[in-house]
Amino acid sequence: xxxxxxxxxxxxxxxxxxxxxxxxxxxxxxxxxxxxxxxxxxxxxxxxxxxxxxxxxxxxxxxxxxxxxxxxxxxxxxxxxxxxxxxxxxxxxxxxxxxxxxxxxxxxxxxxxxxxxxxxxxxxxxxxxxxxxxxxxxxxxxxxxxxxxxxxxxxxxxxxxxxxxxxxxxxxxxxxxxxxxxxxxxxxxxxxxxxxxxxxxxxxxxxxxxxxxxxxxxxxxxxxxxxxxxxxxxxxxxxxxxxxxxxxxxxxxxxxxxxxxxxxxxxxxxxxxxxxxxxxxxxxxxxxxxxxxxxxxxxxxxxxxxxxxxxxxxxxxxxxxxxxxxxxxxxxxxxxxxxxxxxxxxxxxxxxxxxxxxxxxxxxxxxxxxxxxxxxx
Numbered sequence: 001x002x003x004x005x006x007x008x009x010x011x012x013x014x015x016x017x018x019x020x021x022x023x024x025x026x027x028x029x030x031x032x033x034x035x036x037x038x039x040x041x042x043x044x045x046x047x048x049x050x051x052x053x054x055x056x057x058x059x060x061x062x063x064x065x066x067x068x069x070x071x072x073x074x075x076x077x078x079x080x081x082x083x084x085x086x087x088x089x090x091x092x093x094x095x096x097x098x099x100x101x102x103x104x105x106x107x108x109x110x111x112x113x114x115x116x117x118x119x120x121x122x123x124x125x126x127x128x129x130x131x132x133x134x135x136x137x138x139x140x141x142x143x144x145x146x147x148x149x150x151x152x153x154x155x156x157x158x159x160x161x162x163x164x165x166x167x168x169x170x171x172x173x174x175x176x177x178x179x180x181x182x183x184x185x186x187x188x189x190x191x192x193x194x195x196x197x198x199x200x201x202x203x204x205x206x207x208x209x210x211x212x213x214x215x216x217x218x219x220x221x222x223x224x225x226x227x228x229x230x231x232x233x234x235x236x237x238x239x240x241x242x243x244x245x246x247x248x249x250x251x252x253x254x255x256x257x258x259x260x261x262x263x264x265x266x267x268x269x270x271x272x273x274x275x276x277x278x279x280x281x282x283x284x285x286x287x288x289x290x291x292x293x294x295x296x297x298x299x300x301x302x303x304x305x306x307x308x309x310x311x312x313x314x315x316x317x318x319x320x321x322x323x324x325x326x327x328x329x330x331x332x333x334x335x336x337x338x339x340x341x342x343x344x345x346x347x348x349x350x351x352x353x354x355x356x357x358x359x360x361x362x363x364x365x366x367x368x369x370x371x372x373x374x375x376x377x
Contacts, residue, residue, distance in 0.1 A: 002132065002133070002134070002135075003033065003111075004033075004135045004136065005033045005034060005035045005111070005134060005135065005136040005137075006029075006032035006033050006034060006136065006137055006138075007023070007032065007034045007035075007136055007137070007138050007139070007140060008034075008035045008037060008127050008134050008136040008138075008139050008140070009034065009035065009036045009037065009139075009140045009142075009266075010037055010038075010117045010120070010127060010139060010140065010141045010142055010143060011036075011037075011038055011141070011142030011143065011266070011267060011269075012036045012037070012038035012040070012042055012097075012101075012112065013038070013042070013142060013267060014049070014093075014096070014267060014280065014281065014284050015142050015266040015267030015268075015270070015272060015284050015287070015288065016036055016038070016140070016142055016266065016267065017036070017096070017097065017100040017101070017104070018100070018284050018285060018288045019140060019266060019288045019291060020034060020036055020100075020104055020110055021100050021103065021104065022288050022289065022291075022292050023109075023110075023292070024103070024104055024107040024109060024110055026292060026296075028295075028296055029109070030109065031109065032109060033109055033111065034109055034110050034111070035111045035112075035113050035134055035136070036104075036110065036111070036112050036113065037113045037114075037115050037117055037127065037129065037134060038112075038113075038114065038115075039114065039115065039116040040114075041114065042094075042097040042101065043094070043097070044094060045092050045093055045094035045095075045242070045244075046093050046094075046244070047093045047244060047246060048090060048091070048092060048093065048163070048197070048205065048244065049090070049091045049093065049096070049280070049281040050088060050089065050090050050091075050197070050279075050281070051088075051089055051091075051279065051281040051282040052083065052086040052087065052088050052089070052282075052345050053086065053087065053089065053282065054085045054086055054087075055085070055087075057089070058285070059089075059091060059096070060089075061099075062091055062092075062095040062096060062099050063089045063090065063091055064090050064091060064092050064095065064199075065089075065090045065175075065197065065199050066087050066088060066089045066090065067083070067087070067088045067176065067177065067178045068082070068083050068084060068087060068088075068176070069081065069082055069083060069176055069177045069178075070083060070088065070177065070178050070179070070180045071177055071178075071179050071180065071182075072179075072180050072181050072182075072332075072333075072336045073179065073181070073182040073183060073184050074183045074184075074329055074330075074332075074333040075183055075184055075329065076333075077333060077337065079336055079337060081180065081336065081341055082341065083341055084341075085342070086341060086342075086345055088178060090197060091281070113129075113132075113134070114131075115129035115130060115131045115132060115134075116129060116130045116131075117129045117134075117141075117143070118130065120139050120141060120262075120263055122260065122262040122263065125137070125262065127139055138262060138263070138264070138301065139262060139263045139264070140263075140264050140266050140291075140301070141263055141264070141265055141266065141269060142265070142266050142267035142268065142269045142270070143269050144249070144268055144269040145255065145258055145265075145269065148249070148251065148253040148255070151253050154251055154252050154253035154254070155251060155252050155315060155318040155319045155322050156213070156249065156250075156251045156253065156322075157211055157212055157213045157250050157251070157318060157321055157322050157325075158210070158211075158212060158213070158214075158215060158247055158248065158249060158250060159209065159210070159211055159246075159247070159248040159249075159250050159278035160209075160210050160212070160215055160216070160245075160246065160247040160248070161195075161207045161208060161209040161210065161221070161245060161246060162207065162208060162218070162221035162222065162225065162243065162244070162245040163195075163205055163206060163207035163208075163243065163244045163245065164205070164206050164207075164225055164240045164242075164243055165203070165204070165205045165206075165240070165241045165242045165243070165244075166203070166204060166206065166229070166235075166238045166239065166240055166241065167202055167203045167238065167239050167241055168202045168203075168235055168237065168238045169202070169237060170202070171201035171202055172201070172202065172204075172233060172234075172235055173196075173198035173200070173201050173202070173203070173204045174198060174201070175198045175199060175200050175201055177198070178196060178197050178198060179194065179195065179196035179197075180195070180336070181193040181194075181195065181332055181336075182194040182195075182196065182228075182232070183329040183332075183333075184232055185224065185227055185228050185231065185232055186329065187210065187216070187220065187224065189325065189326040190210060190212050190325050190326065190328070191210065191211040191212060191321055191325050191326075191327075191328025191329065191332075192208070192209065192210045192211070192212070192224075192328075193208075193209055193329075194206060194207070194208055194209070194224075194228050194232075195207045195208075195209050203241075206225060206228065206229070207244075208221050208224040208225050208228065211250065211278075211321055211325075211328060212321075212325055213322050213325065215247065221245070248268070248273055248278045248280075249268065249273065250273070250275050250276065250277075250278055250318060251271075251275055251318065252275055252311060252314055252315035252318055253271070254271070254306075255269060255270050255271030256270065256271055256302060256305060256306050258270075259300070259301075259302035261300065264291065264300075264301040264302040265302070266287070266288075266291075267280075267284065268280070270287070270302075270305070271306065272284055272287050272305075274314070274348065275311070275314035275315070275317075275318055276313070276314045276317045276318060276348075277348060279348065282349065287305055290304070290305055291305070307350050309354075309357075310350045313357065313361075316372045317372075319372035320372045323371070323372065331364060334363055334364050335360075335363065335364060338363035338364075339359075339360055339363055343356060343359070343360065344360075347360050
């Protein structure tokens, strides 16, 4: 029989690595062997994470680009958004993986294992992989439960996208201003928009993004990207230097109910992606800190990881998008047009008061919200 670990972390992505880093930095966990098990070496740049925060932050040394200004385009209005006191920051996933793995590889308590876990047996207290068996006292599991798509009470839409990082010969971008949402070109009867992160005057990441109950074909993303570049940006000649794509569940499915005394769901599999926006990086930092606090206080690691109040807000918003997907542009326009950046970011960070939440709700109010409120009630 192989070694017995104190904790096994299933998945060495954003959530697994942030959690392992917090364990390794806290003397409370010194001497406790922790295995991070993932089928991938995490040696490729497979995604981009963006988040906002005030002032300097924990990850500033690997932030590849930041912005103080943003723009929002609907088919009728243009909003210039000054983000102060916030900064919008971008991190490449490979930089994150490399940074954290380099630190953890120097820890005597952290072991990296390349394997794919097929089952967690809570009777025998072991994670079963294709290449081995890993006993532990507790399991942190980032795998998405397969039954979430079958849950009829939960609203399910998807954030799905394809991005091109392009370079141009001539200057076409303002590297000081990114585009939060651009609805001037969208797919028929859907909440779909372009997201633009300019790095220099000749280089930018463009992602055509859907918030929809359906998925679509590869060619649709590429057609929308091509049309946006030629029709909106008026760029005739460009080269694609890299691509990325993804599908992120946006759902009020109660992932946290999969937690038990022996297993704590983390990351996307724990519902840590903000259901109404798809943002996860900053949320992951908060959730991993809460897990550490819970353990040190003698509580179950998954205690109070989800705010029921904000989960209800997200559920109503998701239901509106699921039932009236063509109205996404109008809803997001109201959201950005009627509220300050501090209110918007505070609300998305789940740090606003109830009275502030009410103000935001009234700024979005319409019959479809009343309808969804009673449906989700």
